[in-house]
Amino acid sequence: MRRLPAFAAILMAAGMALASRVELGGASPWLAHPVALASGVLCLLAAGFAATPRGGRDGGVVVLLIGLLLGLPAPLILVDAYPAAGTALPGLWLYLIGLGLTAWSAMDALAEAGDRGGRFGLAAPLLFGFWLLYVWEVLVVGFGVPQILLPAPHQIGHQLASQAWVLLGDFRQTFLKAVLAGWLAGCGLGFITAVAIDRIPFLQRGLLPLGNLVSAVPVVGIAPIMVMWFGFDWPSKAAVIVVMTFFPMLINTLAGFAEVDSISRDLMRSYGASYWQTFLKLRLPNALPFIFNALKINSTLAMIGAIVAEFFGSPIAGMGFRISVEVARMNVDVVWATIAVAALAGSLFYWLIALVERSLTFWHPSYRRQN
Numbered sequence: 181m182r183r184l185p186a187f188a189a190i191l192m193a194a195g196m197a198l199a200s201r202v203e204l205g206g207a208s209p210w211l212a213h214p215v216a217l218a219s220g221v222l223c224l225l226a227a228g229f230a231a232t233p234r235g236g237r238d239g240g241v242v243v244l245l246i247g248l249l250l251g252l253p254a255p256l257i258l259v260d261a262y263p264a265a266g267t268a269l270p271g272l273w274l275y276l277i278g279l280g281l282t283a284w285s286a287m288d289a290l291a292e293a294g295d296r297g298g299r300f301g302l303a304a305p306l307l308f309g310f311w312l313l314y315v316w317e318v319l320v321v322g323f324g325v326p327q328i329l330l331p332a333p334h335q336i337g338h339q340l341a342s343q344a345w346v347l348l349g350d351f352r353q354t355f356l357k358a359v360l361a362g363w364l365a366g367c368g369l370g371f372i373t374a375v376a377i378d379r380i381p382f383l384q385r386g387l388l389p390l391g392n393l394v395s396a397v398p399v400v401g402i403a404p405i406m407v408m409w410f411g412f413d414w415p416s417k418a419a420v421i422v423v424m425t426f427f428p429m430l431i432n433t434l435a436g437f438a439e440v441d442s443i444s445r446d447l448m449r450s451y452g453a454s455y456w457q458t459f460l461k462l463r464l465p466n467a468l469p470f471i472f473n474a475l476k477i478n479s480t481l482a483m484i485g486a487i488v489a490e491f492f493g494s495p496i497a498g499m500g501f502r503i504s505v506e507v508a509r510m511n512v513d514v515v516w517a518t519i520a521v522a523a524l525a526g527s528l529f530y531w532l533i534a535l536v537e538r539s540l541t542f543w544h545p546s547y548r549r550q551n
Contacts, residue, residue: 184285185244189227191278192251196220199258199271209258209269216257220275223251227282241289248282252314255279259322266323276318283311331513339517346502347521353497354486355525357414362421363482367475369422370429377430378437379455388430394423403489412493420489425478432474436467472537476530483526 196217200210210217226247255276259265265272290304313333319325320332327335340347377383403420410416440463453461490500499522506514 184281184288185227185230188278188281188285189224191281192220192224192227192275193278195271195273195275195278196224197271198274199269202269202271209262209272210254213257213261216254219251219254219257223247223254223279223282226250227278230285241286244282244286244289248279248286251279251282255318255322259318264322264324266319269322272322276315280311280315283307287311328510328512331516335513336516336520339513340520343514343517347518349497350499350502350518351521351525353414353495354417354490354499354522355483355529358417358486358489358498359421359482359529361414362418362486363425363478365418366422366425366482367429367478370426370474371433371471373426374430374433374437375459377434378459392427394427397423399424399485399488400492403492406489407493412495417486417489417494417498421482421485424481424485428477428481429471429474432470432477433467436470437463439470440466468541469537472533472541475533476537479529479533480526483522483529487522 196210200208202209210220224247226243230241230244230247255272258269258272262268287304287307290307317333320330325332373387377387399420402423403416406416406419406423410419449458486498487500487503490498491504494501499518502518503515506512506518
């Protein structure tokens, strides 16, 4: 662990020295901004301390996190003070690489602490996500990327705040109506059909090929048809989602039913259990991991299907409607804000399903802790 912070400290020191020798407007960038200079020096000292034996494992992690937090303002200050800093401050990017190595060391230590069952289970992924946003901000601002190509995170955040009520209405139209209704209907129909195929074997030859055929139809092909059949409101989007989510649930459920070993089947048969007793007490519990896999896959498919279907006709609300309209207006920051809302909603939806799965399938080997 100590080699990476040491290398990071060397890169940050070289970057600060190189950037300080550049004259922009009669001033050296780092020396002209005392806050940026203090930020860089403190992060450099923290990385150096973590690389020493006296830092220790736990102490080094804490110092790395503090140093990383103190070192973040420096690049933001400099790219804000000097427009198009990407071509003017090569030393800044050397410092940023060193800062990235410091963040890598901290995330590696946090991930190791999370694997040991500590309190830092979510700290490493949260830090990684924050670091991606931070690098995005510095690179976009530092290289002067036009907003029409890629807006900076602070511009997207501004639209999230200023357009909150509009985005909330879009979320309600797309997710709370179309996505939930289509996901429940599609998954429910897929599960019921799987039970019917399992109970009546000859249906397997007739229904499975039809289900495979329907799943192969592209969403851009069925969305306009569903809009013509069910209108411009959310039912047409829910119908598209039903078509998209039906087949994954059907296939995964059938695979779960077939996974039961022959010894367990013979045991239930020796007890004189009926089909439904065997189904409810053996085959359905055994199929739960497969069913939840389909539910999680369909949670993302439902969001994608609803947004794409809204491109082909919707009322004046909805995430797909907002994306298509704002792209035409060149308001790319609003488009990214809508994408952020959709990604957050989809992630939370997936997390809730995984939480229910863990509570119902705690007995599965994948959830057993390694001693």
